[in-house]
Amino acid sequence: MKITWLGHASFRIEIEDQVLLIDPWLSGNPLFPEEREGEATAGATAILVTHGHGDHASEVPALAADLGVPVCGIYDLMSHWAEKHGSNVTGFNKGGTIRLGKVAVTMVNAVHSSSMPGPHGPVYAGSEAGYMISGEGHTIYVSGDTDIMADMSWMGEYHNPDIGILAAGGHFTMDMKRAAFAAKKYFNFKTVIPCHYRTFPLLEQKADALRAGLPGVTVIEPEVLEPIVI
Numbered sequence: 001m002k003i004t005w006l007g008h009a010s011f012r013i014e015i016e017d018q019v020l021l022i023d024p025w026l027s028g029n030p031l032f033p034e035e036r037e038g039e040a041t042a043g044a045t046a047i048l049v050t051h052g053h054g055d056h057a058s059e060v061p062a063l064a065a066d067l068g069v070p071v072c073g074i075y076d077l078m079s080h081w082a083e084k085h086g087s088n089v090t091g092f093n094k095g096g097t098i099r100l101g102k103v104a105v106t107m108v109n110a111v112h113s114s115s116m117p118g119p120h121g122p123v124y125a126g127s128e129a130g131y132m133i134s135g136e137g138h139t140i141y142v143s144g145d146t147d148i149m150a151d152m153s154w155m156g157e158y159h160n161p162d163i164g165i166l167a168a169g170g171h172f173t174m175d176m177k178r179a180a181f182a183a184k185k186y187f188n189f190k191t192v193i194p195c196h197y198r199t200f201p202l203l204e205q206k207a208d209a210l211r212a213g214l215p216g217v218t219v220i221e222p223e224v225l226e227p228i229v230i
Contacts, residue, residue, distance in 0.1 A: 001136050001230045005222035006040050007031030008055060009145070009167060009196045014227075016102035016135040019043045022142055023056035024063055030199055031224050040225065041067055046100050049073035050144030051114035052125025055199075061085040072098060072105065076126030077114070094129060103135040108155050110146035112173070132159045138230065140165060141187070145173045145196060152186035163230065164189045169197030169204045176204055180213025191218045191230060
């Protein structure tokens with residue numbers, strides 16, 4: 001398995017027979033070198049979207065069309081993209097599980113917001129979500145943009161993810177200390193990868209507090225386009 005950070009909350013996950021792009025924000029992402037987009041998206045088989053905000057979803061319909069791959073996410077947003085852009089979508093909802101080849105993807109709760117720009121301000125884009133992605137004997141928890149929530153208790157017990165990709169930059173999501181608290185209290189991770197940080201000055205720039213709060217857990221600060229092999 002390879003997990004590659006594309007900056008901010010965007011990832012490329014190579015697992016089983018799939019190459020999944022998570023919230024791909026490549027154009028305008030301050031951390032992503034746009035001239036390497038082809039490398040980031042090569043062989044992609046599907047796109048997963050956690051919510052409608054521009055730093056997660058603004059490029060998805062066009063990118064999916066260019067790559068000829070389906071987009072999977074919350075039913076409301078997927079239905080909108082299918083109608084407006086003709087996107088090939090799989091819309092589902094929290095608690096639902098879909099199969100992408102040999103990979104199982106379950107949508108789980110997140111606590112955030114989800115909207116897109118409209119002519120008179122933000123418009124509804126369905127509910128925010130996270131994912132449990134299972135394959136190769138591992139389960140990856142992609143938190144999406146979220147704060148700590150009580151649902152993490154049963155999510156950790158039921159899905160038992162061993163890898164956590166946690167939004168931890170603060171201001172819009174959990175910060176590093178809160179992410180460490182959540183990971184320690186509710187999960188039994190072997191590996192934690194922070195994201196949604198370093199992108200802008202108002203976000204946290206280092207994961208020192210996350211690492212300090214998770215003794216015995218491998219905390220990997222990712223580098224853009226450098227695969228993490230698990």
